[in-house]
Amino acid sequence: xxxxxxxxxxxxxxxxxxxxxxxxxxxxxxxxxxxxxxxxxxxxxxxxxxxxxxxxxxxxxxxxxxxxxxxxxxxxxxxxxxxxxxxxxxxxxxxxxxxxxxxxxxxxxxxxxxxxxxxxxxxxxxxxxxxxxxxxxxxxxxxxxxxxxxxxxxxxxxxxxxxxxxxxxxxxxxxxxx
Amino acid sequence: xxxxxxxxxxxxxxxxxxxxxxxxxxxxxxxxxxxxxxxxxxxxxxxxxxxxxxxxxxxxxxxxxxxxxxxxxxxxxxxxxxxxxxxxxxxxxxxxxxxxxxxxxxxxxxxxxxxxxxxxxxxxxxxxxxxxxxxxxxxxxxxxxxxxxxxxxxxxxxxxxxxxxxxxxxxxxxxxxxxxxxxxxxxxxxxxxxxxxxxxxxxxxxxxxxxxxxxxxxxxxxxxxxxxxxxxxxxxxxxxxxxxxxxxxxxxxxxxxxxxxxxxxxxxxxxxxxxxxxxxxxxxxxxxxxxxxxxxxxxxxxxxxxxxxxxxxxxxxxxxxxxxxxxxxxxxxxxxxxxxxxxxxxxxxxxxxxxxxxxxxxxxxxxxxxxxxxxxxxxxxxxxxxxxxxxxxxxxxxxxxxxxxxxxxxxxxxxxxxxxxxxxxxxxxxxxxxxxxxxxxxxxxxxxxxxxxxxxxxxxxxxxxxxxxxxxxxxxxxxxxxxxxxxxxxxxxxxxxxxxxxxxxxxxxxxxxxxxxxxxxxxxxxxxxxxxxxxxxxxxxxxxxxxxxxxxxxxxxxxxxxxxxxxxxxxxxxxxxxxxxxxxxxxxxxxxxxxxxxxxx
Numbered sequence: 076x077x078x079x080x081x082x083x084x085x086x087x088x089x090x091x092x093x094x095x096x097x098x099x100x101x102x103x104x105x106x107x108x109x110x111x112x113x114x115x116x117x118x119x120x121x122x123x124x125x126x127x128x129x130x131x132x133x134x135x136x137x138x139x140x141x142x143x144x145x146x147x148x149x150x151x152x153x154x155x156x157x158x159x160x161x162x163x164x165x166x167x168x169x170x171x172x173x174x175x176x177x178x179x180x181x182x183x184x185x186x187x188x189x190x191x192x193x194x195x196x197x198x199x200x201x202x203x204x205x206x207x208x209x210x211x212x213x214x215x216x217x218x219x220x221x222x223x224x225x226x227x228x229x230x231x232x233x234x235x236x237x238x239x240x241x242x243x244x245x246x247x248x249x250x251x252x253x
Numbered sequence: 254x255x256x257x258x259x260x261x262x263x264x265x266x267x268x269x270x271x272x273x274x275x276x277x278x279x280x281x282x283x284x285x286x287x288x289x290x291x292x293x294x295x296x297x298x299x300x301x302x303x304x305x306x307x308x309x310x311x312x313x314x315x316x317x318x319x320x321x322x323x324x325x326x327x328x329x330x331x332x333x334x335x336x337x338x339x340x341x342x343x344x345x346x347x348x349x350x351x352x353x354x355x356x357x358x359x360x361x362x363x364x365x366x367x368x369x370x371x372x373x374x375x376x377x378x379x380x381x382x383x384x385x386x387x388x389x390x391x392x393x394x395x396x397x398x399x400x401x402x403x404x405x406x407x408x409x410x411x412x413x414x415x416x417x418x419x420x421x422x423x424x425x426x427x428x429x430x431x432x433x434x435x436x437x438x439x440x441x442x443x444x445x446x447x448x449x450x451x452x453x454x455x456x457x458x459x460x461x462x463x464x465x466x467x468x469x470x471x472x473x474x475x476x477x478x479x480x481x482x483x484x485x486x487x488x489x490x491x492x493x494x495x496x497x498x499x500x501x502x503x504x505x506x507x508x509x510x511x512x513x514x515x516x517x518x519x520x521x522x523x524x525x526x527x528x529x530x531x532x533x534x535x536x537x538x539x540x541x542x543x544x545x546x547x548x549x550x551x552x553x554x555x556x557x558x559x560x561x562x563x564x565x566x567x568x569x570x571x572x573x574x575x576x577x578x579x580x581x582x583x584x585x586x587x588x589x590x591x592x593x594x595x596x597x598x599x600x601x602x603x604x605x606x607x608x609x610x611x612x613x614x615x616x617x618x619x620x621x622x623x624x625x626x627x628x629x630x631x632x633x634x635x636x637x638x639x640x641x642x643x644x645x646x647x648x649x650x651x652x653x654x655x656x657x658x659x660x661x662x663x664x665x666x667x668x669x670x671x672x673x674x675x676x677x678x679x680x681x682x683x684x685x686x687x688x689x690x691x692x693x694x695x696x697x698x699x700x701x702x703x704x705x706x707x708x709x710x711x712x713x714x715x716x717x718x719x720x721x722x723x724x725x726x727x728x729x730x731x732x733x734x735x736x737x738x739x740x741x742x743x744x745x746x747x748x749x750x751x752x753x754x755x756x757x758x759x760x761x762x763x764x765x766x767x768x769x770x771x772x773x774x775x776x777x778x779x780x781x782x783x784x785x786x787x788x789x790x791x792x793x794x795x796x797x798x799x800x801x802x803x804x805x806x807x808x809x810x811x812x813x814x815x816x817x818x819x820x821x822x823x824x825x826x827x828x829x830x831x832x833x834x835x836x837x838x839x840x841x842x843x844x845x846x847x848x849x850x851x852x853x854x
Contacts, residue, residue, distance in 0.1 A: 145695065148711040153378055153446065156815055157713065163814030163843060164327055164380055191371045196327060196346055200375035205705040231657065231693070231713060250700060 108176065109224050117239030118213070125177040126213045128221035134234055136227065138242060141235035143218025146211040150202075158229045159222045165197070172219035180216055184208065210249035276435045276519075279389040282336055287796040289335045290388045292430040293673065294793070296517040297581040300675035301753045302794045306801035307852060308756030312770045312779045315850045318802060320785075321359055323845035325349065328789050328810020330671075331385025331430060332750070333847060334393075335795035336407065341393055342847055345810070346374060346381035348397045352410060355797045363410030365395070373399045373421040376704065378446045379812040382428050382789070384514075384671070389433030390458055396440050400427045402456060404438075414461035418442060418454055424704050425449050432515040432524070434554050437464060439524060441511030445574065448506035448532040448707040453515075453524075453550075455557060465557035469509025469528040469545050470495040476545065477557045484561045484611060486639045498542040506701055507539075508532035509546035513576030514673055518592070521609060523551045523560055525579035525594060530572045534665075535696035535709035536650040542567040547575040549596060549604070551611060561611030566600050567640060570649040571625060571694060572665035572710075573600035578673050581608060584681060586733055595732040597674055597685050599667025600641065602629060605732045613639055617735030619728065620668040620687060622717040625661055649694045649710070657695040657711075664692035664714040666746070666812055673791060674730075675751035675759060680773050682738055683730040684759045686747035689717045690724050727751075727761055727769075729776060739776040745837060748813040749805070750791025760803060762788025764813055765840040768805055768848070784848045787841040789813055800851055808845035809837065 111119040111129045117138050119129040129137040147159065147168075154165040161167030172180060187201035202208040208215070221227035282290035286303040294300050307315065323329065327345040334341040339362065340353040347369060352362040374381055377398060387394045392413060393405040400419035403412055418440055419425030424447025432439045437455040445451070451469040456462065467477040472493050480492040491497075496504060509528040516525045531539055531546035547566040552559050566573050580595045594608035601623030605615035616629035625648075626641035645651050647661045666688055674685040692714045699709035716724045725743035730736070749762030757773045764787040770780040787809030794803045814837075 145697065145711040148713070149697070149699070149708045150706055152712075153706070153708075153815065154375065162380075163810045163838075187375075189371060191374075194326070196325075196371065196374055196381065198371050198374040200372070200705075202705070205702050206700045207702075207705070207709075 109220065116241035117236060118242070126217050128217045128226065130221065130226050134232070136221070136232040136235050137217070138236050138238045139214045139217045140221050140227065141232050142211060143214035143216070144232055146207070147215050147218055150205075150208050151215065159219045160229070168219050169223035172216060173223040177216065181212060184212060206250055210246060279433060282388065287335075288337070289332070289793045289795050291334070291433065292331055292385045292387060292791070293514050293516065293578070296434075296519065298514055298516040298578045298673065299580065299582070299678075299753075300673055300751060300791070301677055303755045304794055304796055304801045305755040306796070307754065307758065307794075307803065309758050309772050309779060311852055312756070312758050314852055315770070315780050315782070315803070316853055317782070318849045318851040319359055320849065321353065321847040323349070323351075323806070323808070323847065325808070325845045326843040327808070327845075328380045328382045328814055329806040329808030329845045330382040330428075330789050330791070330811055332791040332793040332806060333804055334386060334388055335797070336388045338797070339407070341386055341388070342806075343383055343386050343395065344845055345383050345808075346377075346398045348383050348395060350386055350393065350395055350405065350410070352407075365405055365410045367395075367397050367401065367403065369397055369399045369401070370421070373426055376421050376424055376444070376447065377426045377428065378443070380810045380814055382811045384428060384430045387431050387433050389438075392458070394431045394433060394438050396427045396429060396431050398426055398428070400425055400442065402431065402438065402440055402461065404458075404461065416456060416461040416463070419444075419449075422704050423447070423449065427512070429512040430514070432517065433458060434517050434524065437554060439515055439554070441513070441515070441526070443510050443512040445508040445510040445529045445532060446706055446708055447704065448508065448701050449510055450505060450507055451510035451528050453511050453526065453552065453557070455554070467552060467557045467559065468495070469511065469548070470499065470504040470507045470543070472496055476559065477552070478559045483559045486563060486611065486613060487633070490562065494544050498544040500540045503539045506532055506707065507543065507546060509548070511576065513671055514578035516579045516581050517554065518581055518608060521592075522554055523608070524554050525549065525551055525581065525608065527575035527577055527579065527596065527598075529574040529576045530569050533699055533707050533709035534572050535654065535698060536568060536570040537654050537696060538698065538709065543569065547573065549575065549579065549594070549606070551608065563606065563611055563613065563639065565598050565602070565604065565641070568650070570643075570696075571600070571661060573598065573667055575599065577667075577669060577671060579608075580674065580676055580683065582676055582678070582732075584733065586614070593732065595676075595683060597669045597683075597730075599663070599670065600625070601663045601668035602626075602641070603730055603732065603735060605735070615732065615735040619685065619730055619737065620663065620689060620726065622662045622689065622691065622720060623668060649696050654697050655695065657693050659693045660691060660718070661694055662691040662717055663688060664690040665694070665712055666690060666714070670748070670812060672748050672789070673750040675753040677753040677759070677773050679755065679757065681731070681733075682773070683732055684751045684753055684761070684773075685728050685730050686749060686751055686761055687726045687728055688724065688746040689720060689726050690714050690746065691717050727771075727776075741771065741776050746813060748789040748811065752792040752794060752803070754794060760792040762790065762792060762805055762807070764788070764809060764837055766807055766809075768792065768850070782848075782850070785846045786844045787813070787837065803850040804847060806845065806847055809841050809843060813837075
């Protein structure tokens with residue numbers, strides 16, 4: 076069983092430094108939104124119980140990250156570009172997954188967002204009723220965070236952890252309820 | 254006159270008199286090489302101009318005459334029109350239309366900006382492009398993103414009538430132009446990735462009344478097929494052929510959308526177009542041939558009845574939409590005059606057919622890298638006649654759900670997408686903008702929710718391996734031999750429509766933003782100019798005051814703006830390859846501009 080390990084200490088420290096500088100005194104202490112501190116049935120979580128990725132030294136990714144790669148490229152990439160890189164008309168979600176906290180990210184996917192003005196015609200639809208997205212939201216979020224943190228290169232993850240029974244059951248009940 | 258029109262709408266005899274009138278009015282503009290009255294230039298979709306003031310000897314001296322900013326940032330497909338002294342320029346969403354006075358340096362005569370609910374934006378697959386307006390009967394026809402078809406007074410921009418063709422809440426949107434024919438306006442629909450069932454609809458040019466609608470699948474009463482008289486490769490299609498090749502009710506969300514360029518043969522009174530991919534992209538979820546997705550259609554424009562069909566890619570497993578244009582030429586084969594239809598499909602095969610009967614004459618690969626099928630069977634006696642022979646290794650159906658099939662050529666965007674080819678009767682060659690991109694494709698199970706994406710596959714795209722490293726080619730094609738005459742490698746997919754002229758020059762645009770002119774015989778580059786943004790629009794030409802002009806919209810976006818903006822990688826190459834396929838964003842940025850060229854005075 077894999078236990079806690081810092082995902083990518085180097086990038087993390089750079090991030091922390093950056094946030095620390097920009098945040099100044101009035102901002103709350105920057106939280107580590109990336110490092111996995113515990114795992115449960117094939118899912119990984121930060122100290123704040125937010126889903127996160129886990130990539131082993133040999134490049135093996137956790138199932139959620141792998142699944143997120145697949146679901147992202149079915150549901151999201153037509154607007155947001157390959158591998159969360161953004162397109163000529165939609166933002167790079169690999170950055171959004173880092174810049175937004177988990178709950179804000181969920182909120183935008185579920186309810187959508189509009190930026191329509193002279194310069195922009197940008198509309199994110201509400202996916203709240205789309206089982207193909209909502210049942211895989213943690214997968215997609217985890218994948219994009221892995222991309223945005225720099226821990227996961229572009230392309231299909233070569234090695235992955237097995238799909239746990241708990242994840243399989245959760246998927247079934249989520250899709251079945253649709 | 255108005256009373257007459259109303260009367261004519263209800264009487265067949267009067268109707269045909271008016272038909273002839275309306276038709277000849279537009280035909281007069283189409284036949285005049287000084288003008289460009291419909292997006293395709295003519296009904297045959299030749300994209301050929303008889304103008305020859307700009308020719309292969311002087312095109313190198315071309316210079317910019319004037320420019321016009323559209324004020325919109327998204328992808329600009331289609332082209333401006335010129336009718337008399339007025340140029341009509343359209344934009345992507347919000348689908349603004351400008352009428353510019355060519356006698357006054359392009360002063361804005363009128364501007365039409367529809368009010369559309371912006372929730373349509375994310376329902377459109379692949380950017381909010383629009384492929385332009387059409388002229389007929391002193392009206393400008395615009396088919397908006399939200400599927401509103403509107404007829405504007407060509408002189409004032411005032412709305413004459415408006416009708417809603419679909420429902421964006423169900424994923425029905427529009428990106429295409431319309432084709433005015435006789436007393437009708439023929440329109441299609443987009444939304445293949447949302448489970449929309451495709452259709453072509455004829456509206457009355459005079460008042461927008463719905464005259465007929467033919468669906469891509471469903472019972473004969475929906476597809477407008479006669480089980481005995483409508484043929485597929487010479488044989489009657491049989492009863493309810495658009496139902497029997499589907500499992501259960503899957504046909505109701507079956508795709509087969511109709512967003513390409515249409516063509517029309519006035520002698521045969523037939524319109525030609527292609528239908529798109531079946532929904533979903535996961536082939537295992539929709540057993541059967543999925544007729545009539547991926548099909549070339551010939552319909553009678555008065556009744557909508559299908560005369561013949563040909564399904565190019567039965568039971569699609571790769572998203573090879575069949576919507577690309579049908580180019581109608583009259584050429585000799587073995588000394589005999591033939592009425593031909595030539596079509597460059599997303600699936601990588603260039604088809605030549607007899608457009609009277611629907612007989613298949615040639616089906617050859619127009620990119621040598623195409624590998625998903627070994628050939629199309631040409632023997633009428635074979636039970637495989639007309640069917641592509643799928644290579645098991647690249648069959649996403651045979652490899653199964655949750656299996657990643659790798660190295661499939663072409664990629665889902667096809668060896669060629671909607672960007673229209675041109676034909677020169679002088680060289681008898683077709684000039685084709687192509688993609689040189691391959692893919693990995695992993696299908697998996699998805700649920701259908703109305704108005705939500707219905708895709709069901711993970712795709713990775715990358716430049717064709719063991720080739721020049723670029724993602725496009727601009728080729729010259731012989732449709733009788735089924736052979737490439739010459740091929741110009743391009744670093745990016747060629748996403749711009751071509752133009753051929755009597756001056757023996759062929760024009761096209763590139764994603765970095767170049768407009769290029771090449772020798773029609775040899776492909777030798779004669780001129781290039783870098784416009785303000787990537788070109789996904791189509792090059793057109795017109796003459797005003799005795800001087801020939803060449804015009805093109807630049808403004809990168811569309812399908813090309815998705816993957817190419819960030820650059821494509823071969824997932825099998827790992828990180829090291831990223832530098833090899835530099836991102837388009839290193840070359841160009843957003844912004845819609847019209848650039849008009851001329852020779853020095």
